[in-house]
Amino acid sequence: MILYLFLITIVFIVYSEYSVGSILFRPDSYGKISMNFGSMFNFMMNPFHTRHLWSLQTLDINYAFIIIVSLLIFNKFNIFS
Numbered sequence: 001m002i003l004y005l006f007l008i009t010i011v012f013i014v015y016s017e018y019s020v021g022s023i024l025f026r027p028d029s030y031g032k033i034s035m036n037f038g039s040m041f042n043f044m045m046n047p048f049h050t051r052h053l054w055s056l057q058t059l060d061i062n063y064a065f066i067i068i069v070s071l072l073i074f075n076k077f078n079i080f081s
Contacts, residue, residue: 001074008070009063013040016061 017024024040025033044063047053053062060066 004074005067005070008066012044012063012066016040016043020061 013024020043023043024035024037026036026039028034028036047062047064052058054065
């Protein structure tokens with residue numbers, strides 16, 4: 001299950017970077033594109049603090065929702081067993 005959640009997280013990060021953009025890969029103070037893990041972590045934890053990511057239009061970039069649905073799918077279809 002840990003591997004499953006890790007894969008879901010990686011897919012979520014790639015999709016979020018594609019659909020929203022400039023979350024993980026951001027320009028630093030020198031203008032060079034670098035990885036900003038703090039920004040990505042804050043984006044992933046944002047649904048626990050704000051309500052606007054719980055609308056139908058933003059559920060695809062809501063990490064908490066994606067994890068809940070993924071765990072339901074995992075338990076329903078008993079993936080990797």
